[in-house]
Amino acid sequence: KPVEAFAETVGNAADAGTQGEVYGHCRMCMLCGSCSFVATMKDGVVVNIEGDPDRANNAGTLCPRGKSAIMNVYNPNRIKAPMKRTNPEKGMEIDPGWVEISWDEALDIAAEKIRECYDTDIRKLVQMYSFAPYESGHATLGIGLWAHALGTPNSSSTKGQMCAIHYGGCYTLSAFPTVNYDGKYNDYLVILGKSVGYDSGLAGGDARTFVENLRRGAKYITVGPRASMEATRGEWVSARLGSDLSLVYAWMHCMLYEIENGFDELFVKNRTNSPYLIDANGDYVRGEGGKPMIWDATSNSAKTWDDATLGDPALFGNYEVSGEACQPAFQAFKESLKNFTPEWAEAYSTVPAAKIREIANGLVEHAQFGATVEIDGQTLPLRPAAVIIGRGVTNQEDGTLCDIYSRVLNMLLGNIGYPGGIISNMYCNYLVNDVDGTTEPYFEAKTCTSFNWPPQGLDYADVFPHRHSTNTLMMRTMCDPEYYGFDYKPSVVVSCGSNPITVTADPEVAEQAMKSVDYVIYQGCYHMDEMAMLSDLLLPEHASLETHTCHLFPGNEGSATNSDPNFPASNRGVVVRKGMKPLYNTMDGNDQLIEIFDRMGLIDLWNTTANENGCIGYAALTGFGQVPPAAVQFENPDIKLEMGRKYTAEEMFDTCLKSAFGEDKGLDHLDEVKMMPYHGFYGADVYPSYRNQDVRFTVYLEAQKRSGDFLIPKMQEVQDSGFDLEERIKYPIAELRRRYTPLPYWPEHRQIDNQPEEFDLFACNYRTPFYMFRLANMDQDPIRRDYSERYQPDSNAVLINAATAAEKGLKEGDQMLVESPFGSTKGKAHLTETIRPDTVAICGARGRKTSWMGKELLEDTNMNDLMSGDFGYIDPIHGGVIDTVRVKVSRA
Amino acid sequence: MTHYGMLIDVGTCAGCNACTMACKYQNATPHGTYWCKVLSGERGTYPNAVQTVLPMSCQHCSNAPCVRVCPTGASHYDENGNVQVDYGKCIGCRMCMGACPYDARSFNWFDSAEHPYYEGFEQTPYEQMRAAEHPVGVVEKCVMCHGRTEEGKEPACVQTCITKSRWFGDLDDPTSELCKKIEEMGARPLKPELGTKPSVYYAGLVD
Amino acid sequence: MKTIAKTASGLRRYPLWLYAVLAVITLVGIGAWVYQLMNGHHVTDMSNATYWGINITMFMFFVGLSAGGLIVASSAHVFNIESFKKVALPAVITSTVCICLAAGYILVDLGSIERIFQMIITPNLVSPLVWDMTVIALYLVINILDIVWIVKGDERKVAVLSRVALPVAVLVHSVTAWIFSLQIGHMWYSAIMAPIFVVSALDSGMALLLLVLIALKARGMFSFSDALMKSLAGLLAVFVAIDAYLIGCELLTMAYPGGHEAAAFTVLTTGATAPFFWFEVIGGLAIPFLILVFSGNRGNKVLVAVSSVLIVLGVLCKRIWLLFTAFISPYAEPSPMVPDYQMAQCTFSPTGFGAFYAPTPPEYLILFGVIALGALGFMVLTGLLSKPKDSE
């Protein structure tokens, strides 16, 4: 019986002795501190949990996930003490023979294993992270940063590959993790493959914004495979899965070719790189100081973009500068869209051409080019129409293109960073390229300038420099590094609360990879999941409700700004969590890492890393060279972590807070006030394009082309040197070259269109308020499971259109088998009219591979079993796994 | 007299079931029992189909069939005009379950102390702490959070509603926000033709 | 000494093993009931969607079965039908045992029987269950007095009592019907329910009485003339016909508008409760009627017995379909709570998915335990009270 193997330590509920209330912020979905809660304690037991009514964000509300914090703390499958394996044989059902050890011993082992890599070849150390450390609060250094500090190139996010939602926002708007719409002013929103917080049941403000907007008459148009709740409240436009790029192109075609005044000409001329002249190669024509040039129609001459005498920038025409033929980028842009007519898009997407035109017109009309709005005495452009996209379209083979061109479409509408449009959701400032006068792509979109061969990172980052994550590729290279050209072999894995087996695709490959290394440490582990079954050492951490930690709440990080006047962006700040006394012999995740660094004799490296990057919030972003205000910094040079001293995590936070807010504003103070504003924005400043009225956005994707220009020849060199790179990456280099395009282009070569005939349907995944991903007990909470079995017909079910079901001889409730070229899953048929006849859909992330957390979990309907994370089945630029697959269905 | 009532806008409800879970934890109802639930359905045919949601709990009828049929007076009206069950009088005959046209009632089929949520494990401390609130063999339902309203708080389902589609207040006070909203939104109770006079009103119902 | 001997000889009219078997079944039933008390009704297959199960089915069934006896016995005195008077005693005994069984099924079904006194301390006078308790208690008292006075041969008292007994018998069945038919939200909500209950009580009760009399006669415990059998069987045929007629009326009203009640009709005729429905219509009404309608057949003991068995089983089936169809298709009216498509597919109800029900072993054990206890009671009463001279 599994429980005995990890329950020798008995819970100390009774003597935990807390009475009254404990409080904190919830991070069970990635709203990162949006929702504050108050939990009621009785004799050391949490008896209820509610939204904190004092916090404007969630205004006393808590979503159904937030409530399950209680069941998560008391999850009997928790790992309750540090343990090491005694049975060397690893497998999903093989008893590891856990023996409980002391923390001292456990941390010593971890330190020794990591130090060994550090002393020999740090590349042998593989670190992986996921959302667990976010939830539990050791986010800042727990996600990649400590590994970066040690110098390994192998730090990989296991979660991120199904979550490739960042590239476009990072490229165009310096926005991470993604882009919001301005809920306060938007009147007309076209949603592609995303939930704007209503369908997914978000307590942090987005759902209320959605409802308030509905009440004031705003229109929401949801394009996609099913009538989601958002589609229900607005309009549903049924489109074939994976066809969104064709629609985005067709809308832009309408705006440029069909609709009079179809785009915001002033914005396009003055706030984008559209007028920049490009040469025959597609490179900017550069003038003095290397600055790109614009054709001034007033003076009929080329001038640098920042020339004070610049009159009317030309968008069209053919010109000659210094004897070289050139044209405004916009001219090329427009031409590239010429053939992408609504009729063409209809053929691919099944959306009637008339509907495509109607939406294009709707966008243009509602954008009200020229309109302004008065905010706190300032006059700002008002562009209340926008297109917003999410996981549903980014995790496609053309996800990068769709992601980025949906942003470009918004540029044509002139809504970027302005009221009613799309805004960067962490309230970051635009990162500016001073030479080009444009935004500079950052984070994963950062222009590629380095390439190594033999490759360095096991995630093949050298070939996929713009990956958000390519963890599934890493799992493959780990199994056979030599085949993939590596000159070293990984030996130690440290998983920081991450589980590569279930989170994406191909569980067997990940299992193999974990078995292929000498030693696996599961740091910040939580329960006997698949990763634990493959680990040698378990370092369990507290449950979220048991931690004392803080986090930089980055402003509303959901989907929208908020129309609630009590919820300004000024709500950006540090939030705290001071939970109950831990039940078991677990240890805070940050403290574990600090101890390990201390035992490795590297505590100064830890302290320096924290001092330089901050330690509250997302300091990991600094690893990419630019610092968005995502982490609280040590601002006072006199208050820093001292060298040679080992701090506890609480002391570290305390010091950082004092350095940033003042000596009397440490953790104790935060415990009292629960939230301290930090560099928030107010009034008109909420709008980044108001804060920065000069920077230009990139309609023409010169940087993306530049990345390709740099990367492709290097790859070709490798190929030519006799190493068959194309075979490894299962992708033609020539096609990859085309993908790094500065201009709209239609990729013909797509997996989804090229599968055997027998796979006659499409399958997709969607989230429900109960089942998002697996964080925080979402798949295990027995209350949620029971309720959904009874009352939610799509729970553990496959949504299928009633007509299709009839064709396949399936009735409501029949057990059905869904097979893709990569795998299969089972679920009960739920017949519905709310889904396309050519599509089946499976909700959430459910299904487990080990029975050690309950046998019933093995039977759950599992979308990820249908997908592949192999080379060739990912977006070739951002690396996202294609989570739309071709399938066939039958009665099980 | 106070007469507590509620208004739910099904035209803006997201069907998220936050209310369901808030009620579940507020009242620590037995495994499998939900005083509040959100019924999901759909309307129309492809591609003109939409989902429907309907949050349901006891409607606190002023002319309550459940009270009428209860042989012992266990089901009764409280001082706030809401319907309550006195467990100390309930004989578990389940007459009221049949009488309720809104399926608002549930029976305690087992002793909560003996049915842990996590199968094959002991009860969690949370369950142990609260199991005694629900004696076996009686019928239960939404209590309009009388414990909370006594403290001046809103019912748990109202407070947690992520779209603020629920309102709570005094139906006997025409100046209350509740009454104004009911008026303004043209809300009506479910199945008014049955004459049960519910205290819960719905806006945005599509017939 | 004499009484003991008399008692012993009375009891010995039935074989000892039968007592033993029934006692064992009873004890097992009591054990199952204790098990249910300890674990809650969770040990049954009832749920919030199907909150009543076979206990309530049996309650309805036995209330009905008890009718025939008392009605025959009372009619004998009210209408002075001499031939009926002969069987008055076994008839009333049957009636008494059945009504006790009915009450027993209610008691084992209660979730908190320890608070049953609340019905007496704080009764809610508008509750049909309180009416039922009252009228059943009254009915039981009448039955017992009837037995006592018949045994004592106090004709005058019996005659007076019988005038009260007849309307009370009708009331018992009506009140039982009202428990269901006053539920406004459900498909039970129907004015014709009470008459249907009364008539089906009459036919099943009469059928049971015939079976009892035939059996007792065969054991030589009571005399029972063929002429009497013929006239009782004739009456039975009339009851069956009226029953069929009323059911027909109800079903037509249900199906005709084609609305939501028609969904229940579909469940009834083609869905999960259809086997019970069709058994009743064909086996419980049509066949027995066709047999009994011919006067020749009414004199044939075997045919009368077969018809009676069919009628009793038919009414049992009717209790089953009547109760459960309403759970499967819960709403009489279009309901915003159950979207149409789910209603039609019967896979979803507000109280959770799919509501159909299959009794568990404990439920069956309790069911048989109660019946065995009743049978024991019947044996004791008939054994003790049957007059040897009748058997000669």
Ligand SMILES: Nc1nc2c(c(=O)[nH]1)N[C@H]1C(S)=C(S)[C@@H](COP(=O)(O)OP(=O)(O)OC[C@H]3O[C@@H](n4cnc5c(=O)[nH]c(N)nc54)[C@H](O)[C@@H]3O)O[C@H]1N2
């Ligand atoms: N089918 C499907 N798959 C998906 C997605 C989907 O929508 N559908 N979404 C994808 C996306 S976008 C993402 S971002 C990823 C997310 O991926 P997830 O797998 O949700 O995230 P993890 O970070 O791996 O965290 C999950 C683990 O953390 C554990 N945990 C819970 N509470 C605590 C705690 O207090 N402390 C610690 N240490 N651990 C805890 C949980 O039990 C769980 O095993 O999933 C991706 N995968």
Ligand SMILES: Nc1nc2c(c(=O)[nH]1)N[C@H]1C(S)=C(S)[C@@H](COP(=O)(O)OP(=O)(O)OC[C@H]3O[C@@H](n4cnc5c(=O)[nH]c(N)nc54)[C@H](O)[C@@H]3O)O[C@H]1N2
């Ligand atoms: N409340 C809440 N908010 C969250 C999160 C959370 O867990 N909870 N998680 C955060 C995280 S980690 C992420 S990654 C984001 C992701 O959030 P979203 O990007 O909103 O992802 P999903 O909710 O999975 O929604 C994807 C939708 O796309 C549809 N879809 C699938 N394939 C296609 C397609 O080919 N075309 C079109 N047009 N539609 C398609 C599906 O039906 C589904 O409704 O949300 C973030 N926000």
Ligand code: SF4
């Ligand atoms: S929306 Fe729900 S899960 Fe997400 S942070 Fe808020 S309460 Fe937690």
Ligand code: SF4
């Ligand atoms: S179950 Fe309880 S509350 Fe319901 S009618 Fe019977 S005694 Fe009254």
Ligand code: SF4
């Ligand atoms: S909804 Fe049902 S339980 Fe509630 S008062 Fe009305 S009849 Fe009674």
Ligand code: SF4
């Ligand atoms: S009022 Fe209270 S008891 Fe009633 S449904 Fe809402 S939360 Fe549950």
Ligand code: SF4
């Ligand atoms: S919490 Fe509000 S929005 Fe969510 S289901 Fe309940 S009523 Fe609807």
Ligand SMILES: [Mo]
């Ligand atoms: Mo994500």
